[in-house]
Amino acid sequence: MKHRQDILFKNSLGLLSWAFIAVLVAMILSLLHMSGLAWEKIGFSFFTTSHWNPVKHQYGVAAFAWATLVTSLLALLISTPLSLAVAVSVTELMKKRAGRVFGFFVDMLAAIPSVVYGLWGIFVLVPLMRTQVQPWLFENLGWIGIFSEVPYGVGILTASIVLAIMILPTMSSLLREVFQTIPLTQKEAALGLGATKTEMIYLSVVKSSKSSIVAAMVLGLARALGETMAVTMVIGNRNDWMKSIFSPAQTMASLIANEYVEATHDLHLSALALVGVTLLMISSVIQLVFRAIYARGRK
Amino acid sequence: MKHRVVTLIRIVINYLFAVGLVAHANADSGLRMHGAGSTFVYPLFSKWFSVYQKERDQTLINYQSIGSGGGIRQLIDGTVDFGATDIPMNEEQLKKASREVYHFPVTMGAVVVTYSVAELTSELRLTPQVIADIFLGKIVKWNAPEIVALNPGLALPARYITVVHRSDGSGTTAVFAEFLSKTNPEWKEKVGTGTALQWPTGLGGKGNEGVTGLIKSLKDTIGYVELTFALSQKLPVALVKNPEGEWIKPSLESVLVAAANMLRTIPDDFRFTITAAQGSGSYPISGMSFYLLDSRLKREKLEKWNESLKLLRWMLGAGQEYSQALHYARIPKPLSEKMLRRLTDLEKVRK
Numbered sequence: 001m002k003h004r005q006d007i008l009f010k011n012s013l014g015l016l017s018w019a020f021i022a023v024l025v026a027m028i029l030s031l032l033h034m035s036g037l038a039w040e041k042i043g044f045s046f047f048t049t050s051h052w053n054p055v056k057h058q059y060g061v062a063a064f065a066w067a068t069l070v071t072s073l074l075a076l077l078i079s080t081p082l083s084l085a086v087a088v089s090v091t092e093l094m095k096k097r098a099g100r101v102f103g104f105f106v107d108m109l110a111a112i113p114s115v116v117y118g119l120w121g122i123f124v125l126v127p128l129m130r131t132q133v134q135p136w137l138f139e140n141l142g143w144i145g146i147f148s149e150v151p152y153g154v155g156i157l158t159a160s161i162v163l164a165i166m167i168l169p170t171m172s173s174l175l176r177e178v179f180q181t182i183p184l185t186q187k188e189a190a191l192g193l194g195a196t197k198t199e200m201i202y203l204s205v206v207k208s209s210k211s212s213i214v215a216a217m218v219l220g221l222a223r224a225l226g227e228t229m230a231v232t233m234v235i236g237n238r239n240d241w242m243k244s245i246f247s248p249a250q251t252m253a254s255l256i257a258n259e260y261v262e263a264t265h266d267l268h269l270s271a272l273a274l275v276g277v278t279l280l281m282i283s284s285v286i287q288l289v290f291r292a293i294y295a296r297g298r299k
Numbered sequence: 300m301k302h303r304v305v306t307l308i309r310i311v312i313n314y315l316f317a318v319g320l321v322a323h324a325n326a327d328s329g330l331r332m333h334g335a336g337s338t339f340v341y342p343l344f345s346k347w348f349s350v351y352q353k354e355r356d357q358t359l360i361n362y363q364s365i366g367s368g369g370g371i372r373q374l375i376d377g378t379v380d381f382g383a384t385d386i387p388m389n390e391e392q393l394k395k396a397s398r399e400v401y402h403f404p405v406t407m408g409a410v411v412v413t414y415s416v417a418e419l420t421s422e423l424r425l426t427p428q429v430i431a432d433i434f435l436g437k438i439v440k441w442n443a444p445e446i447v448a449l450n451p452g453l454a455l456p457a458r459y460i461t462v463v464h465r466s467d468g469s470g471t472t473a474v475f476a477e478f479l480s481k482t483n484p485e486w487k488e489k490v491g492t493g494t495a496l497q498w499p500t501g502l503g504g505k506g507n508e509g510v511t512g513l514i515k516s517l518k519d520t521i522g523y524v525e526l527t528f529a530l531s532q533k534l535p536v537a538l539v540k541n542p543e544g545e546w547i548k549p550s551l552e553s554v555l556v557a558a559a560n561m562l563r564t565i566p567d568d569f570r571f572t573i574t575a576a577q578g579s580g581s582y583p584i585s586g587m588s589f590y591l592l593d594s595r596l597k598r599e600k601l602e603k604w605n606e607s608l609k610l611l612r613w614m615l616g617a618g619q620e621y622s623q624a625l626h627y628a629r630i631p632k633p634l635s636e637k638m639l640r641r642l643t644d645l646e647k648v649r650k
Contacts, residue, residue: 051497122513262470
């Protein structure tokens with residue numbers, strides 16, 4: 001026997017959830033509709049070329065897609081070990097009170113608007129990269145190839161560092177929640193077998209949360225792929241292939257933010273919508289891949 | 300508990316009513332005009348509209364500074380009552396609008412070349428040719444013979460030039476690119492004119508602030524920004540050689556002269572640009588900003604059409620007094636007289 005109240009509750013929540021999906025579908029459809037013209041005029045070569053010349057109506061997304069992937073993955077590479085370290089220290093190593101305060105401050109990072117990250121990037125990180133980090137790497141490791149570029153300060157690596165800080169709170173707070181749910185008995189078992197504290201953390205905390213770490217990476221990556229404002233301010237906005245990780249470049253999101261407002265030609269607008277479609281496709285594929293890894297990890 | 304909820308709902312409803320009534324009262328007492336477009340004119344327009352509203356409390360004018368391109372787009376779609384743009388609409392856009400869109404140049408500005416080189420104590424002098432070569436990536440060092448030849452007294456360093464341009468689509472870029480296309484065949488062929496370009500070299504900064512930020516923090520840089528912005532931020536600006544062979548410092552006066560020198564060649568529809576203007580004293584990278592008057596209003600919203608004509612009269616007359624203080628150049632008298640005559644014609648048509 002069901003209560004009327006329960007039925008009402010269930011239906012109204014169900015309706016709301018479906019409304020979200022409907023909005024998503026509507027957005028995808030309108031994006032596809034808007035990008036139709038570009039697809040018709042340019043076709044598949046849009047994805048394989050990297051000319052972006054609004055004056056001559058040549059559009060290609062390849063270089064931007066590549067820069068988007070590189071900045072996001074680099075950010076993930078920096079942020080994953082850091083967020084693991086934060087989560088482990090807060091849950092296992094610090095005193096409860098200190099951990100809570102520390103965690104609070106890390107979470108605060110999520111509340112900072114991205115334009116503030118961008119400004120911090122321009123005024124603090126960029127000069128530091130230009131005068132200290134880049135010249136040093138160039139002189140000592142320039143032979144590797146990925147560090148060779150005139151030191152501008154703005155570029156791929158600077159954007160990745162800003163992104164890494166931006167996704168850190170998302171990742172670390174999720175990991176913290178997971179680590180807190182690990183049963184005490186599991187830790188005691190490790191210690192009982194003679195493990196040191198370090199070994200215990202590795203065996204019963206980190207190793208047993210592998211799939212959650214992947215989940216945290218998915219969340220972080222999703223944020224990094226779409227981040228616009230902060231990236232636009234520090235990436236240098238050069239519409240060309242990156243030559244090294246110091247090269248000024250342009251991501252798909254920053255390109256849209258830069259050009260959409262002043263795009264007057266229909267094809268230009270449509271090409272920007274197609275960039276949006278590409279971004280959507282890439283994030284979906286990455287989500288699916290990570291989800292597959294996650295599912296395998298759980299088995 | 301229940302009582303509290305009821306009270307809360309009552310407060311909310313009362314509030315909504317109050318807001319609704321206020322909005323209703325406003326809608327009753329006057330006209331609401333919506334416009335969109337150029338970000339360049341925004342500071343001047345806000346001043347204008349707030350003064351205009353005070354003088355004639357019947358009209359509320361709402362202006363969204365979404366960029367010239369966006370303004371033109373919204374005007375064509377008919378979602379705004381007027382537009383504002385830094386570049387006149389092109390044939391393609393006019394065809395798309397499929398109705399008359401009257402252009403009225405209401406204010407002027409310019410694009411200046413700014414730079415940051417520690418050694419430079421006095422102003423840099425540049426010809427259109429050298430500017431084009433720097434932005435094409437052909438002149439790469441500050442002590443290149445082409446630059447030294449123009450600036451014999453200056454200590455130019457043997458360091459690389461970093462070019463900074465706008466990364467966002469912008470009327471400023473369009474004016475700058477149009478000037479280079481007019482004066483340099485290679486630029487015209489390789490890069491061309493538009494609000495967004497495929498830049499052969501350099502870094503992109505978002506907005507005047509972004510470009511200035513990069514120029515100041517990177518050093519040995521060169522870029523371009525709006526004159527108003529350079530004046531208010533007191534940035535160093537380069538003197539540019541005009542078609543008459545004179546070195547001209549960008550200023551409100553030299554922009555006004557550029558427009559005044561073009562008067563004889565201005566077409567009847569007022570769709571014109573003043574880059575590389577002939578005549579003595581003209582600053583060559585000057586630009587006009589246009590108020591776009593939609594003929595659709597005449598048919599569909601006569602009240603707004605009449606109000607637009609009044610507003611334009613005011614902008615070209617009393618409104619011009621506010622330009623100087625905000626670093627905008629005034630419209631030369633003969634030009635505004637020509638436009639006022641056009642307004643009189645339009646007023647006649649309506650009767």
